[in-house]
Amino acid sequence: MRTIILIISLTFCGNVSALECYDEKLDFKENFTNCLKDANNGNPKAQFAIGRIYATGKDDISKDEKKAFNWIKKAANQGHTQSQLMIGKAYLSGTDFAEKDNKKALDWIEKAATNDSSTAQYLLGSLYYKGEVIPQNYNKTFYWWAKAANDNNTRAQNGVALLYVAGIGVDKDITKAISWYKKTASSGDVFALKALGQIYYNGDGVIQDYIKAHMYWNIAAARGDKSALEKRDLIADLMTKQQISESQSMASKWMEDNKDMISLYDLIDKTFK
Numbered sequence: 001m002r003t004i005i006l007i008i009s010l011t012f013c014g015n016v017s018a019l020e021c022y023d024e025k026l027d028f029k030e031n032f033t034n035c036l037k038d039a040n041n042g043n044p045k046a047q048f049a050i051g052r053i054y055a056t057g058k059d060d061i062s063k064d065e066k067k068a069f070n071w072i073k074k075a076a077n078q079g080h081t082q083s084q085l086m087i088g089k090a091y092l093s094g095t096d097f098a099e100k101d102n103k104k105a106l107d108w109i110e111k112a113a114t115n116d117s118s119t120a121q122y123l124l125g126s127l128y129y130k131g132e133v134i135p136q137n138y139n140k141t142f143y144w145w146a147k148a149a150n151d152n153n154t155r156a157q158n159g160v161a162l163l164y165v166a167g168i169g170v171d172k173d174i175t176k177a178i179s180w181y182k183k184t185a186s187s188g189d190v191f192a193l194k195a196l197g198q199i200y201y202n203g204d205g206v207i208q209d210y211i212k213a214h215m216y217w218n219i220a221a222a223r224g225d226k227s228a229l230e231k232r233d234l235i236a237d238l239m240t241k242q243q244i245s246e247s248q249s250m251a252s253k254w255m256e257d258n259k260d261m262i263s264l265y266d267l268i269d270k271t272f273k
Helices: 028-040 044-056 065-077 081-093 102-114 118-130 138-149 154-166 174-185 190-202 210-222 226-236 241-257 259-271
Strands: none
Touching (some): 044 081, 081 118, 138 154, 210 226
């Protein structure tokens, strides 16, 4: 059975306690009553919160996916960005309460993207990239991914870098690609680390540099990526012991310089898995 609960995930974990209707001195039931009152009075944040609670159920409030969808749609109709994205994704995949409808899905997702949701911007760019739901348009892919990337969306930053490497939707520019990959790599992102290693290994648009390639693949391998480990070991056969030693020293320094960002990235990643 298709369910709305798959759409309303922890990826959109708005904090109910941050709402005006929440009072830390009250228990959950009293707070729910207050939020429900605000929701019925047209408060979109409260409507979103009530929808989330019904989506999973909590304490004495039973899970009710139909109510969840309806409350979140009420919030979306009032311009609540997260709700717009959720409703768009519901129509994109289809649920028991929202029959699959690509036109409605795109309308809601674009509204959320226009309202500066980097998640919606990345999703919209991806839809244009794949060309399955809407006609493929790499220029629009770059447009929306770039917006999300500038809002620190990691996947969008990697996407923009990928487009610069391939020269798709934008002129090929390896220097800009490296700059974007480095932004995400600094948080320990394995995809970006591996991509940087590949760029320096290939020497396409940059001076071929086995030491840097080894360094980035070594860091990605240290973060548990098996393919990076294989690449690191293969390139090591092409290097002198001195070059490997230099690369290892560079990797250690890089890890030290970026340890705070990596720790934060890992914490967020662990929280939302």
